[in-house]
Structure formats: structure tokens, C-alpha cells
Amino acid sequence: MQDLANADCIVIQGANMAECHPVGFQWVTEAKLRGARVIHVDPRFTRTSAQADRHIPIRVGSDIVLLGALINHVLTNDLWFREYVVAYTNASVLIDEDFLDTEDLDGFFSGWDEEKGAYDLASWAYATPRPTASDGGEEATEGDDLSDAAAGDRYGSGGPPLDTPRPMTDPTLTDPRCVFQLLKGHFQRYTPELVEEVCGISADDFAYLADSVTQNSGRDRTTAFCYAVGWTQHTEGAQNIRAASILQLLLGNMGRPGGGIMALRGHASIQGSTDIPTLYNLLPGYLPMPVVGHHDTLADYLDAITSVNAKGYWSEAPAYTVSLLKAWWGDAAREDNDWAYDYLPRLSGPHGTYQTMTAMLDDEVAGFFVLGQNPAVGSAGGRMQRLALAHLKWLVVRDLQLIETATFWKDSPEVATGELVTTDIATEVFVLPAASHVEKSGTFTQTSRILQWREQAVHPPGEAMSELQFFHELGRRIRQRLAGSDDPRDRPLLDLTWDYPTDAHGEVDAEAVLREVNGVGLTGESAGEPLDSFTQLRADGSTAAGCWIYTGVMAGGVNRSASRVPASDPTDPAHDWGWAWPANRRILYNRASADPEGRPWSDRKKLVWWDEASGQWTGDDVPDFPLRTPPGFRAEPGAGGPAAIEGDDPFIMQADGKGWLFAPRGLVDGPLPAHYEAQESPVPNPVYGQQANPARRTVAGPDNLFAPSGDAPGSDVYPFVFTTYRLTEHHTAGGMSRWLPFLSELQPEMFCEVSPELAAERGLENGGWATLVSPRAVIEAKVLVTDRMTALRAAGRTIHQIGLPYHWGVGAQAIVAGDAANDLLGIALDPNVQIQESKVGSCDIRPGRRPTGPDALALVAAYQRRAGLVPDADQRSGEDRVMDEEAGDD
């Protein structure tokens, strides 16, 4: 993040950085003061736009067209960084002869299985000759299985193994099967004209963006991209980021100061909660969670996630895995029981938050822990979320406040509509007070991968306790209950290492946990000593480490996350401020900051280089490369792992050491990004015959109906696009802001932002009320009419976009309450990572407050009937007809 200060141009797209990351935005301000150009591409003019040199309004969900057109612009005008691309990317690699592009198949790649609704990925692979059959040959390529396991993380941080780590290449980049030529063909129709038609962006704005980015890339200059959930929360979310990755690789901006793609993580330690994950499909350090049927033994698992002759550090995954098992199960993890591998749970399907919610509705879930979440307000399809909670036997809510998820049974909108009756709800709700961040010690891992230690300032009041304390105590009591059990299924719990020291107040020593996470030696002289580096980890049981990427945070026995030496100036990487994983590197893949011969690309952009005299890599950052592998090094044929990394393989976690312009494995919806319209869209897809991402996932059923898209009958019933987002003044679903008077007074009410044109068209008044209806729900909001919202021309029609902050919820406990924007959202998911499409939806808007009680349901139903989403049954009640006619008046 600090490195943004070194950028010459910063493109913020899919993020509202000044509002949602105001502290990190200081580095953008710094870059600006040093002369950088800042461009904000966003549907709305936000506080970020106010700081940008130019704001470029875009139709929500069309980012791939814009990024694809930039890629096309760079390729056709020969503006790519040739030396970088040829040496450091897979541009020259030949792809399987069976591969067919979306250009050939009108929106599909080869391998589509209509019946399964998923791709077979085999034809996307690097071209043969294939090596030996033992080389990962068993790996499934069926996209539906992979999607269930959220394949974006399926292979861990190294990405998938390759059958051909040394693939066939054409260094001249002219072979029609090589990645470079495929890329050209794939994006050839992504032109400025298409951008104007699909995104609603003028030719002038596109030229400004294209010139800014290309003129600020190359040897002497770098451009950075910043994104957040404006890119991820789409049915093509992962592909948005892929598109930016391709562009940045072509421009040579990866691994270099002031370059890269900055993923802005949402809140304190959300990065930490993926590193040591709260995600169903990951183990610590981006090791994938084993899947039933695919990873039945440790050998199956390790074979699937790595292969011995792949290049790079991911080939050491066996050491990371065994060290993790040793950290968790200590002496019970032995070679003869596969290091207790069978103690790990297995995935039997997608167990993401939305699948879990539907399982609740099907009465398949007995109990539910809610920690640091407020799904009744913060998750898509709020009504389904709240109805699902009523199916539970028990619900534990640990929070700072009595949030709506804890009180759904008495004051949710469904109680008002009569769908839930308090006395009929059998869910037993336990509310347990949580400690705030000043009441506990531990680390936050922020968006720059930096762990920062936090001291406990005061003890938690009353019965409040930290998550660490709570789970330690819960584990202790469960183990107490199970003591003496000889049931094998209790062994994983009973064998856990659960012997953390406590302080005088009985609180678990958080630093002892960090020590376990860091890892210790188990044998010989190093027994009990903290490890300094993940390269010390072994698969023979001689080391234990709870999260291999964090190994080194306790190097030398010192808690380096507590280091607090600030930067001397904005260009100082400040290595002694906290500790960044891995190995305290501040810029990943920084070998790419030097040319193939190991010299900085330019003096202005030097970071890491080869020092001939000392025979090692050196520079201003910790080199992200084997320290003594010289630039010209060529590996022995058959070598694997770190020893196979050649001198010009900067992307050391990839199986071939190269940056992937084309992803032969890893994504389930295409090796290249292609533009699809959102699940709900006002226009037919102008690019392909295929309307939406064919591999997307949705939840079926009458509670999750979708508006017709494009020109389909009924699409005019929900004619407007809405997008949801956060404000600076509040925090996500409001648990940490709507109970605080100082924050609540700054944005006291739910509101919607509309353009003057839409306000005039629909009779909306600034400061008045509006009612918004989607196929899922009806909500009301105060109206803010502003020139910052603009109607766009796209696909030959006028597109009105409505802005909806999502911080408010219906309840009686908070200082400020209001309708929840997320209630309007449907549940449509990206197939790679199962994230919901909360940035795009279709709705209608009308002046005035919404109906209350059962009338609210009737209004939603009336719209559904008009749109043809439900049969227009004869047995409609008189009330329904009234609502229907009213709705028809619009």
C-alpha cells in the first residue's frame, strides 16, 4: 500500500478508496503531491472521484470490456513491454490444439458441458508433448466439481500444478497457438467503440485513460491499479481481476515499485482471516481444504496440489502441510498415521455462506455461530437469511452490540409482514458479548499483508471476552466433556494441542498462539525454538508451523509484528514497521523489478537487483527470489521445486515461474476474461450471444427470483440498475457504527442516490422518500438527488443507476435503523469463489414510503406477476389486485 506513493499513475476501479480505505488513501494523496495522475473509474462520482484527476463513469458490471479494450489498445498499438513480456510471462507458450475461444463459440470457451452447467478444463492446458503420466494425471478437470470447492482457492497460493512445467514455446510470439496470438484474437473486438456502447464511456475518456496508463508504464514509469469489492462482487468477479492482471503484465507493471494491483481489503484483519482462514475451502497459508473422493489420503492431497517437478516454492507444500498438522496435533501427528491427516474435515460440496443458508432453510443445520458478522443485514437476500435463522435449533451471536441477527425473532421485517411469528420460532439465541480491539492483544493483518501487533489497553468489561479466549474456553470444555471417550471420532478434538499459557487474569497469551503460528523446531538443537523462515519447514515431522506464510514473524524469538519504526520518507519501505508475509517482503515477485540480466529496468524504478560482486540478489526490499540463483541460471532437466527456478522466473509461486496472461488451470469460467452481463442487466450482451457467465451459480426457488434481462419480456418492470456500497461514516452492516452516536449522526438515515434525470422521470424529491422494489424485496430510503449520479447511454438506451449504501437494518436496538439495501439483492455467485453479485441488480423506484406489514409482500408479489416471474394465478386476493393496479400506475 505504501508503495502507491511511488506510482506515476493510479487507476482506482471497482473501489471507493477514499471513502472505504481513507487511511490507506494517504499514499494516493502522497503520489498525487509527487505528480502522479489519479483516475477513478466508477458508476458513481464519490469522494474518491473528488480527489482524482478525472472521474470516468461506467455502467456497473462492464469492467471487463474496458480492461479488455485497454489490453487490445496495448497490443494493437505495440505499447507492451516486450522484454518483460517475453521473459517473464507465458506469452510464448503454445496452448492445446483443442482450445477454442469465445470468438469461435459466441461466448463459450471449449469444454462447455451444457448438462453439467460447467466447463471441462482439459482443452485450456499447455500444449503437449505431455510428460509422464504420474505427473498430476489424476487431477480432475471437471468444472462443476471444482466450482463446488471454490476452485479459485482449490490449489492454494501456488495455483494449480501443470502437466508441463517446461511447456512448448514460440519466443517469436507468432505461432497462432501461442498465448500472445490467442490474446490478440480474443480481445480484437474490445475496441473504444465497444467501450462506448457497453460501458457508456466516451471515446475521449477512453483515450485519456489509455494514454495515461500506457505513457506511465515502461522502464522508467509505473502504473498501479487499486480495486476492492467493486470488482469481486460480480458473477464474473475473479475474471475482472484476471483482466487487470493481464494488462499489468503486458505493461510490465507487476513486481515493480509503484506498480501492481492493490487489492483493498475491507476491514481490520480481513486479510488475516483469509491467511488463517474463516473460509470453508481453505486451510492456513492457502493450503486447500481436502475434498471427499479426491483427497482421501495425504498422498492424494499432496499430489493434487503440487507436483514434484513443478518449479517454485509451492512444490514444498508437503512441508507446509505436515508442519501444520504437527502444530495442530503435536505428538499425535505421526508418520504412521499420515501426520493425522484424517483428523482434517473433508469438503463434500460447496459449504459457502449462501449454501449454508439454504441448508438452514432445508432444516439441515442445527446450530450456527455468528462472529463479527451481521447476516440479517449484511448478506445478499436478507429476507432469506432471516427466514433461515428461524430454522435453527440454536444460534450463537458474539458481537459488541445486540445486532439485528440476534434480534431477528422479535423485530425483523418478517415479523412485521407476519412471515415470522415470534412465539412460533424455536431457535434458542445466545448472545455473548465480545471484546473490542482495545480490550485484547493480538495481531491484525492488514491489506498490505503486514501483521501489526495490538496491545491490550483495558480488560474487557463484564462477561465480554476475545474470540481467542472464547474458543480456547469452548475447546477446553468440549475436551473436558469428551475426556475418556474411546470413540475414534473424538480423537481429533482430544488430540489437539490445547495447552496455551494464560496470564494472571486467566486470559490466553496471544503471543503464545503467534509463536505456534510462526512455527518451532521439534527436534535436535532447534527443539522449541521459533523458526526464522518457511524454508526451514520439513515434511518429516521435525517442524511445526500453524501457517507457513507467517513463519518468520517471530524470527530470532522476537515478535516482529510489534516493530514500530516508521518510514523515514514516503519511499522508505519501512521494513521495521510490523512484519509482512512472506519473509517481510513488501512487494511480491520483486525479481521482476530487474531485467532478465538482473539490472534494474531504470534507476528511477530500481528495487531489487543482482549484485555480481557478492553473488546474490540485493536491493531496497527483501528479494522475492532464491537469493543466490543468478539471472542467467538454467535448471537441470527434471529438477523440481526451488532448484528448478531459473534466473528469469520471477513468479516463483507459479508452476512455470511465469506470469499468466492465459490461465491454463485454476479458473472454472475461462482461461481468459470475457464480458458477460450481470445476472440482472438492462441490456442484451452486446459482445456475445451468451448473455451471462454460463458457469455462474445461483440459488433456486421462489425466494430468489431474478428480473428478466435485456429485451426479455418483463425486464421493463424492473427498469433501473442499482448498486450497493459503503460510506466512510459507517462500517458494513452497522454493528460497529449504528450503535455509536458520533458516527450515527453523520449519516443518520438510509438513503438512495439518484441523478436529477431519474428524479425528474420518477417524481423523486431531494430529502423525500422513495420506495425501491426488486424481485426479492421492497425497501424505502430517503432520496439524495445529485449531479454525482449520471444517466449513461449504453447499448442504445439510457441507463439509470441508483446508489444504495447498505449499512442500515431493521431493528429496535441500534441508535439509527432503516431498511437494508441487501434485501433487494438476489443470490447469484461467481463460480470460482462463490462470492455474491452485490454490485448489480435490477429494481424499480417510485416516490413515497413503502407499504408496511403484509402489504409490503403484496407489492413485491404484484411486481413479480407483472414481470412474469410467477404465474398470474386466478385466486388472487382483492388486496393483491389493488397493489397490482397501483404498481401498474407507474
Next chain:
Amino acid sequence: MTDLRARVRRVWGNQLSGPTDPTADARWPDPPARKGFFTDTSICIGCKACEVACKEWNHVPSRPGGDTQGTSYDNTGHLGADTWRHVAFIEQDAAAQQRARESGARLVSLGMPARVGAAPAASDPAEPPGFEAVRWLMSSDVCKHCTHAGCLDACPTGALFRTEFGTVVVQADVCNGCGYCVAACPFGVIGRREKDGVAVIAGEPVTGYRGGVAQKCTLCYDRISDGLQPACAQTCPTTSITFGDHADMVALARDRLAALHAEGRTEARLYGANPDDGVGGTGSVFLLLDEPEAYGLPPDPVVPTARLARMFTAAGTAGTVMMGLAVAVFGIMGRHG
């Protein structure tokens, strides 16, 4: 008459108007350098962290539960007893942006840099950036801590006083709530706190402050006395709010103005940096991107005492004349009576 005004000035020094050292005027022995803010609105992101940090540190009551005001993202309205930092949000179209640039350019071309604190126009100004369809100005306003503070001069109880840092602070336990200061502030900064406000800190209502008394920014007198920064400056993520020695703040402001003018952004101008203005310059200096009125700031604030000498003279003259008239009239009447 001129002679009388000069005599007033001799007695009062420059304590009524014009450039002066307010700390020395307040007879502080050996004071530290005058302290102040520089608020650079060109890098303000409108996060309102200053408003929140100020309220938390100073236990200023909040008033949640009100209605959205429908004025862009501003829901606290203006400075007052319960809002010591206030962020204004102003949305402007291209025409307004152009007017702002032209009015700023006129200030420069009129040769007014000395008066407005602007650096001389760059000899070769860059091609100025174009105008966007919409511009969103954000500015964190605060007490100006005037060189000649109207509130201070009007205060009959001594509740308001000049600190050793040259700032102006209310002593709530001395204030009798008369409200003279409210009318005397040319910026509308100070206000009287209503009695029903409650500050809630960490979930607990904070009692002990008095309702009905005048309240405003203290420039965190307690914090700066301990060598800390004021809460707002400490929390500002983009350094839009800078705190330091007043002379440094003015210099910083002038540098920033010169940089923006060099980019052709003549809409930029300083506010409060001119010691010859109606309040003798302010302790809180601002860089604005439009005329002060656009931000709800008075374009030409004048402290009431600036006219005191003239008023005194005029009153004296009027008195003399009236006395003369009275003597004449009563004399005549007396003769006739």
C-alpha cells in the same frame, strides 16, 4: 479627530485591529510560538474523522437520530456549540468551476498576492486541468482563533481567554451564558450549548459539562499543552489538517498555493493568511478552491473592535456635539424660562 484615533491606538496598541502578536498583547510572559492549523481543502477526502475525533476527545455531545439533511453528505450543518469541526460538502457543475478559476485568476492578476497571501503567479504556468462535469468540494471548518477575536473582546466574564499559544479558549465553569460572544464572532463559530445534549463515550453518558454555556474549539488546549497534536490533526489521514507554529502554517499554505497556481489551478486561494484583513489574520489558515462564500465562509470578516476606535471617536464627537447642543438649547430655554 485623527489625533484622537492615534491616541486610542497608542493606548491600545494594535489590540483592536491590524497585524499584531496576540499572545504578547495578552501579556503572556515568554510565550511559545503562536500555534495554528493549516487546512488544505484540496486534499480533504471528507471522511469526517476530524469531526469524530474532536467529539470523542472533547466530550462534545452528538445528536444522532435526526433526519438526513439532504445537503450532499453533510448532516451536521455548521459549526456550533456541539460541532467544533465541521466538514462542508459542496457539489458544483463545470460553470461554477470555471467561475472559481476565473475569480481566483483575477485575485492574482490584480496584484493581490500580498493581501490574499498568494505567491506570485508562476512565470510559465502549466496548461490548467479541464473542468469535470461535477466537482465535489470538501472542507473541514474550525474556529479561526482570530488575531483579534470578537468573542474574546465581547466576553464580560473573562470566561474566554487568550492562551499562551495565541489561541482562544472558553472556560465553561466561568461562562454565564450571556451569549454576547455568539453575536460577536464574525464567522458564526461559537454557540451556546443546549442543556439536553449528552455526550456518550464508550457507551456511557458523560456528565459534568454545563449546558447553556458558550462552547467552541479549544485547539485542544489540553493536548497541545502536553506536546500532543489536536485530535483532528492527529486523525486526519491525508494531512489535509496540519497543526504547528502559526508562521510555519502560513508558509506551508503559501507553498501549496504556489504549487497549485503553477499547475494553472488559479481557483486556489488562501483564507485567513492575511494579517491585514478584518480580524488581523486567523490562527487557522485555509486553502480554498473557490470563493469563501462557496464554503459558507464570510468573504470579508471584520471583528467588531476594528470599528471601535472609529466608533469611539464618532461617539465622542457625537457626545461633544450633543453636549454643545444641549448647552445651547438649555441655555436658550434657560434664558426663556
